[in-house]
Amino acid sequence: MVQPLVESIAAEADPEVAATLARFFQVRPGGYGEGDVFVGLKLSRLRVLARPYTRTPVDPADWLPLLHSPVHEHRLACLVIWSERAERGETAERAAIAELYLANTDRVNNWDLVDASAGPIVGGRILDPDGDHALLDRLARSALLWDRRIAMVATHQLIRAGVTADTYRIAELLLDDNHDLIHKAVGWMMREAGKRVDEAELLAFLDRWAGRMPRTALRYAIERLDPDTRRHYLGQRAG
Structure with missing residues (x-):
């Protein structure tokens, strides 16, 4: 499942958008996004590409390679899928997503990644009856x-x-x-x-x-x- 999405992202990559995003998210030396790699896809388009993968339950581990990618849009796509499933899934699926997310927060390493995911994944899990x-x-x-x-x-x-x-x-x-x-x-x-x-x-x-x-x-x-x-x-x- 991961590779077709990676290929879809690559097919729509736009170097001009990538340069704009890199400036906006402070990829420069000393910036909070230093070292990140953008290929040039905005969140709205990533959500469209990710949508087919959010319609049925997922094993979050299947998508972990995207979260560990050096490419920002890969990490964001993983988090979009996990967040959608955290909103729609049963308690067991939400718990599995939250557990893996919390074990990899060093990869949720820019403000847009946090803002797209923290509410549904962490906040949603806390609202479960066994939430902490x-x-x-x-x-x-x-x-x-x-x-x-x-x-x-x-x-x-x-x-x-x-x-x-x-x-x-x-x-x-x-x-x-x-x-x-x-x-x-x-x-x-x-x-x-x-x-x-x-x-x-x-x-x-x-x-x-x-x-x-x-x-x-x-x-x-x-x-x-x-x-x-x-x-x-x-x-x-x-x-």
């Missing part, structure tokens, strides 16, 4: 940047189910993180929790922590609030 919410805390304390972003973005699936406690707990754990990609994820999930579930919860968190939050996280979190409220929380910034 403490998994998010372990990921949030990891030295690996991508684990920490997974911890935060995974809560999007919980927010969609009306569960916000994990979002705010992990946001608090990550208050002092020094990476911009974590600041963005924290603010994004807080904004989503306030928008989708309870704005009062968001305001209560901000009342306590706005002065300590990184500027980027704070701006993302307050984006949908009214102008006066945004100015109030921006004014809480510590010196």
